[in-house]
Structures are given as C-alpha cells and as structure tokens.
Amino acid sequence: MPGIHVNPEIREAEEILRKALALKEVIVIVGSLSIDYVGRSRSRLTPGERIVIIKPDGSILVHRPTGYKPVNWQPDSKIIDVFTHDSEVLVIRSIRGKPREVLTMYFSSVKLIYTDKLVDRGEFAMYIDEHEIRDLLYKHPEIIEEGLRIIEKEKPLRNGYIDLFGVDNRGRPVIIELKRITATREAVLQLYNYVIEYEKTTGIKPRGILVAPSFSTKAVESLNKLGLERREISLQKLWREYLKPSQTISRMQSLMDYLGKGREG
Amino acid sequence: MPGIHVNPEIREAEEILRKALALKEVIVIVGSLSIDYVGRSRSRLTPGERIVIIKPDGSILVHRPTGYKPVNWQPDSKIIDVFTHDSEVLVIRSIRGKPREVLTMYFSSVKLIYTDKLVDRGEFAMYIDEHEIRDLLYKHPEIIEEGLRIIEKEKPLRNGYIDLFGVDNRGRPVIIELKRITATREAVLQLYNYVIEYEKTTGIKPRGILVAPSFSTKAVESLNKLGLERREISLQKLWREYLKPSQTISRMQSLMDYLGKGREG
DNA sequence: ACGTGTATGTCGTTC
DNA sequence: GAACGACGTACACGT
Numbered sequence: 275m276p277g278i279h280v281n282p283e284i285r286e287a288e289e290i291l292r293k294a295l296a297l298k299e300v301i302v303i304v305g306s307l308s309i310d311y312v313g314r315s316r317s318r319l320t321p322g323e324r325i326v327i328i329k330p331d332g333s334i335l336v337h338r339p340t341g342y343k344p345v346n347w348q349p350d351s352k353i354i355d356v357f358t359h360d361s362e363v364l365v366i367r368s369i370r371g372k373p374r375e376v377l378t379m380y381f382s383s384v385k386l387i388y389t390d391k392l393v394d395r396g397e398f399a400m401y402i403d404e405h406e407i408r409d410l411l412y413k414h415p416e417i418i419e420e421g422l423r424i425i426e427k428e429k430p431l432r433n434g435y436i437d438l439f440g441v442d443n444r445g446r447p448v449i450i451e452l453k454r455i456t457a458t459r460e461a462v463l464q465l466y467n468y469v470i471e472y473e474k475t476t477g478i479k480p481r482g483i484l485v486a487p488s489f490s491t492k493a494v495e496s497l498n499k500l501g502l503e504r505r506e507i508s509l510q511k512l513w514r515e516y517l518k519p520s521q522t523i524s525r526m527q528s529l530m531d532y533l534g535k536g537r538e539g
Numbered sequence: 540m541p542g543i544h545v546n547p548e549i550r551e552a553e554e555i556l557r558k559a560l561a562l563k564e565v566i567v568i569v570g571s572l573s574i575d576y577v578g579r580s581r582s583r584l585t586p587g588e589r590i591v592i593i594k595p596d597g598s599i600l601v602h603r604p605t606g607y608k609p610v611n612w613q614p615d616s617k618i619i620d621v622f623t624h625d626s627e628v629l630v631i632r633s634i635r636g637k638p639r640e641v642l643t644m645y646f647s648s649v650k651l652i653y654t655d656k657l658v659d660r661g662e663f664a665m666y667i668d669e670h671e672i673r674d675l676l677y678k679h680p681e682i683i684e685e686g687l688r689i690i691e692k693e694k695p696l697r698n699g700y701i702d703l704f705g706v707d708n709r710g711r712p713v714i715i716e717l718k719r720i721t722a723t724r725e726a727v728l729q730l731y732n733y734v735i736e737y738e739k740t741t742g743i744k745p746r747g748i749l750v751a752p753s754f755s756t757k758a759v760e761s762l763n764k765l766g767l768e769r770r771e772i773s774l775q776k777l778w779r780e781y782l783k784p785s786q787t788i789s790r791m792q793s794l795m796d797y798l799g800k801g802r803e804g
Numbered sequence: 805a806c807g808t809g810t811a812t813g814t815c816g817t818t819c
Numbered sequence: 820g821a822a823c824g825a826c827g828t829a830c831a832c833g834t
Contacts, residue, residue, distance in 0.1 A: 276569070276650055276651070278543070278545060278651065280543060300590070300604050302567060302569070302590060302653075304541070304567070304653065304655065304657075308661065311827075313827060314719075314720070314826095314827035314828095315665055315666065315667045315668055315719075315826095315827045316665070316666040316667055316827090317663065317664060317665040317666065317827080318663075318664050319661050319662070319663045319664075320661040320662045320663075321661055322657075322658065322659030322660055322661030323655075323657040323658050323659050324657065324659060325565070325567060325592060325657070327590060327602060329602075329604060329605055329606070330604060330605065331605045331606065333605065333606055333607045335602070335607070337592060337594075337600070338657075338659050338661075339565050339594060339595060339656075339657040339659050340594055340595065340596045340598065341594070341596065341598060341814095341815095342598045342600070342612065342613075342614040342615070342814065342815090343814065343815080343828095345663060346827090347607060347827085348607075348827095349607040349827095349828095349829065349830090350607070372805085373827085375827070385541055385655070386541070386543065386653060388567075388569065388651060388653075390569065390588075390650070391604075392569075392587075392588040392589065392590070392603075392604040393587065393588050394587030394588050394589060394603050394604050395587055396573065396584050396585040396586055396587030396603075397584070397585045398582065398583075398584045398585075398610060399582060399583050399584075400580055400581070400582040400812085401580065401581040401582065402580045402581055402812095403580060403810080403811080403812090404809090404810060404811085405810090430833090433724050433757055433761075433807090433808080434724075434807095434808060434809075435808080435809075454580075454810090454811090455579070455811090455812095456821085456822085458822070458823065458824095459822090459823075460823085460824085463728055463729075463732060464809090467728060490821075490822055490823080491821085491822080492822075492823080493822095513581075576812070578812060579811095579812040579813095580811090580812045581812090582812080606829090606830090607829060607830090608813090608829060608830075611812090612812080613812090614812090614813095614814065614815095637820090638812085640812070642812095665827085667827095668826085668827090669825065669826085670825095695818095700823085700824080719825090719826090719827090720826095720827090721806090721807095723807070723808075724807085724808080725808085725809090729824090755806075755807060755808095756806085756807080757807070757808090758807095
C-alpha cells in the first residue's frame with residue numbers, strides 16, 4: 275500500500291520518513307534541498323529542486339533535472355538519520371563506514387513523498403557480455419585462428435587472469451585478451467603484462483593476441499612496437515552466427531511473453 | 540505546477556506522459572513493467588515493480604528496489620515514443636543513435652506518475668579531487684621530496700600524460716604519478732609505461748615515483764621489481780595542513796548558508 | 805577485508 | 820568524432 279504525501283510540512287515529512295525507513299520501504303522525495311558530502315572527496319551542492327530515492331538497502335540517489343548520473347549518492351549506508359532543525363529544515367543524514375562517508379541533505383521544502391514496498395521478482399538477463407564472448411570463443415577457437423586449441427579460460431597468473439590461454443598449430447603458447455569494445459592502449463598494456471609475466475614464470479615466449487571489435491590508433495602502434503598481434507572480431511556477427519536463435523530477443527516476442535506474465539507482477 | 544496521478548489507466552497514462560514529454564518536464568513513474576534493451580549489449584528484464592525517471596534531456600533511469608545502479612538506463616536519447624497496445628500495455632521506447640541503442644519499457648500497470656518542471660540553479664562544488672591534489676603538489680613539491688623542483692604538470696607524452704614532471708636535487712628527471720586512493724598494480728603499470736616512454740624518447744633514465752595514500756601488496760612488489768619508488772601521502776593530512784580554512788565545510792556553516800538562501804530555491 | 809577486472813560504465817578534455 | 824584517463828566510479832568474484 276503506497277503512501278503519497280503532497281506538500282507535507284517539515285515535521286510531517288520527518289514523521290513519514292521515520293515510519294517508511296522503519297518499514298524498509300522505498301522512498302521517493304521531491305523537494306528543495308542542499309547537500310553536503312564528506313568522504314572519499316568533499317562536495318557541496320547549494321539549494322535547488324531534486325529527486326531523492328532512498329532504498330531499503332540504504333542506497334541513496336539524488337538526481338538533478340538533467341544528466342544520467344546522480345549529483346550525490348550513497349551506494350549503501352548502515353545508518354540513516356532523520357531530524358529537523360527548528361521545524362524549518364528537514365535533515366536526512368546517511369553514514370557509511372569503510373570508507374567513512376557522510377551524506378547530509380537539508381530540505382527547506384518537500385513537494386512529494388512517495389513510500390512503497392515495491393515487489394520486484396523479475397529476472398534480469400544480459401547477453402553479449404565479456405563472459406559470454408569468452409565462453410563462445412572457448413568453444414569455437416577457430417574464430418580466432420585456424421588450428422588454435424584453447425587449454426584454459428580465466429587462467430590465473432601471479433597477478434590477474436588470462437582471458438583465454440591456448441596453443442597454436444605449431445605448438446606455441448598463445449595468450450588471448452578479449453575486449454568487447456574498442457581496444458585502447460590500456461588493453462595492450464594489460465596483454466603485454468600477461469605476456470611478460472608468463473615468459474618470466476615459464477621461460478617460454480608466448481604469442482599475445484588482442485581480440486576486439488576495433489582498435490584505437492595508439493593500440494595498434496603499441497601492439498606493433500611490442501610484437502603483439504590482434505584479431506578484429508565483430509560481436510554482432512558472433513551473436514548472429516553462433517548464438518542460439520532461441521536467445522534472440524524480438525520485440526513482439528517480448529510483448530507476447532509480457533502479456534502472458536504481466537498480470538502476476 | 541507538479542502533476543500527480545495515482546493509479547491512472549493505461550490510456551490515461553499515455554496521455555499524461557505525452558503531455559509531460561512535450562512540456563520537457565521531469566517524469567517519475569512507479570509501476571509494474573518489463574524491459575528490453577538492445578544496443579552495446581542486450582538485456583531483458585521480466586515484470587516487476589520499479590521506479591522510472593525520465594528527464595527533459597532524454598536521460599532515462601530504471602531503478603529496482605535495491606542497489607545503487609539503475610537496472611536499465613539511457614544516458615540520453617533523441618527520441619522517446621509513447622504508445623499503448625490494446626489499451627492494456629503502455630510502451631515507452633527510447634532510441635539513441637551513435638551508438639544505436641533502443642530501450643523499451645512495457646508497463647502493465649502504473650501506480651504513480653509525477654510530472655514537474657524542477658527548478659535547480661544550485662551550484663555544485665567538489666574538493667579534494669585529483670586535479671586539486673595535483674595543483675597543491677605542484678605548488679608544494681617538498682611534500683613529495685626535499686629539493687624537488689616541479690617543471691611541468693600534465694606533461695604530455697606520446698601516449699598519455701605525466702601527472703607531475705620535475706627534477707630532483709641531483710638533477711635527475713623525476714616522473715610522478717598520483718593516485719587519490721590505494722594504488723594497485725594498474726597504477727604501477729601506468730607509471731612504468733611513462734618511465735619507459737620517457738627513456739626511449741630522451742635516452743635518459745628518469746626516476747619514477749608513485750604517490751598515493753596507500754599501496755596494495757602487489758603494487759609494492761611491482762614497484763620494487765621495476766625499480767620504481769613510492770611516497771605515502773595522506774589526503775586528509777594534505778587537506779588539513781595546506782588547503783585554506785576558508786574552503787573547509789562545516790555542517791553548521793552549511794546549515795547557516797542554507798537557511799540564508801533556502802527560501803529562494 | 806583486500807585485490808583484480810568488467811561495465812550498455814559515464815564524464816570531461818584534448819586532438 | 821575518436822581517444823585517453825579519471826571517477827566519491829559500482830559491482831562481482833576470488834583469496
């Protein structure tokens with residue numbers, strides 16, 4: 275049973291919030307506030323109208339009228355205090371330990387408080403992430419190179435992991451680093467580090483191949499300079515050619531599923 | 540003038556949203572929906588209750604009842620379509636080009652629609668970010684080492700930038716990499732890369748110093764192995780000792796400012 | 805708890 | 820527009 279409170283007085287708002295926090299409800303507040311943050315950094319935001327979301331796990335988000343990112347936030351917090359100052363300012367203070375971070379919101383007025391126990395048992399599935407690509411190339415190494423045999427995926431090194439480790443048709447070890455987006459110089463460094471590490475540990479100089487849909491200019495330069503290789507592989511193509519049709523998402527399919535299941539939600 | 544609509548019918552909701560989008564209002568929707576995303580990746584979320592924020596710049600956020608991060612989103616979108624399917628499903632589709640991404644939300648029911656033109660002219664100020672630390676150490680190199688002279692900050696190399704570049708009291712060039720937080724092996728690699736780059740370009744072997752509040756075990760190992768140095772510098776200490784008291788934020792100060800300004804907001 | 809790597813990362817800034 | 824690096828990155832996973 276959601277609670278909807280329009281233009282509550284400061285004292286009223288305090289009451290509502292205390293109750294909602296105790297009940298572990300999701301809270302949405304729209305109002306005029308200023309914010310102080312002290313922790314990994316320090317920041318101050320002077321007054322203005324924003325949307326605040328407080329979740330039962332202690333996550334807090336403050337959104338301005340534009341932009342994707344919250345202007346202030348708390349990924350989670352153990353303690354959320356609510357109090358008022360002379361019945362004129364509503365203060366919400368969220369404290370997090372490790373690292374110690376304190377977020378304090380000062381509301382001068384509240385336009386809306388929405389409180390609700392949201393029921394969300396939905397399942398989230400993601401496709402074409404690095405993990406899925408890795409599994410696919412593990413099964414189909416010929417996509418990278420004819421005659422390549424993959425021996426191990428996520429092979430642990432002293433530091434970090436090799437995405438795919440294999441042997442080419444001449445018996446030379448091959449270290450493969452995957453990127454799902456344009457590979458930059460950073461990715462080359464990562465691969466180079468693994469190659470060096472492997473060579474130091476085993477005394478054998480391996481091939482290093484960077485697999486990505488595209489490569490930055492600097493990445494190509496660095497690869498050449500360091501004697502590393504690259505393979506351009508398009509994810510969209512992989513998706514279309516190798517992944518099961520049953521996994522594809524069509525809008526109509528989604529709508530059908532939805533109409534079948536929607537009424538439970 | 541905010542619009543608050545509780546449990547609107549699907550057709551009603553469609554109307555409200557169209558109007559709010561045309562007026563470039565901020566929109567908050569609470570309801571039961573499923574979501575498809577196709578773009579840089581693909582994802583599907585089956586039905587459940589969530590909070591959706593749509594901003595006038597086309598940013599969209601979908602929040603589940605827990606967690607800091609939105610389960611689905613669009614950083615900005617040129618086109619937002621709203622339509623219904625047999626008056627049973629409300630569909631909001633957001634399309635972004637470059638990269639092409641399509642986010643589609645299917646609502647089976649809507650508990651709340653809040654629409655408002657939020658007025659936010661607040662100023663956001665952040666202190667103790669990397670930039671500020673760099674400027675401080677530029678002015679006070681003795682914090683890093685007695686006799687050190689800084690010649691350049693953000694010195695461009697063929698790849699990337701050196702945070703601080705200087706000369707020690709024996710005339711040897713020094714490359715300094717700064718980290719605000721615990722330095723990991725990645726930071727060491729970055730420094731190492733700059734040192735090698737510099738040596739290759741000039742033929743002179745510089746000192747490399749990693750400056751951070753703390754160092755991971757692996758970072759220390761790597762530093763030793765590569766012949767690089769480290770300086771442990773606490774940001775909090777820097778803040779207290781070197782930055783002007785006028786910049787410090789006290790809660791009471793904030794509250795006072797706020798009470799002075801709050802009524803305009 | 806620390807370390808390591810991914811992310812539909814996002815975001816600023818520079819080339 | 821591409822690319823490069825920082826971020827209060829968050830988050831998951833392994834030790």
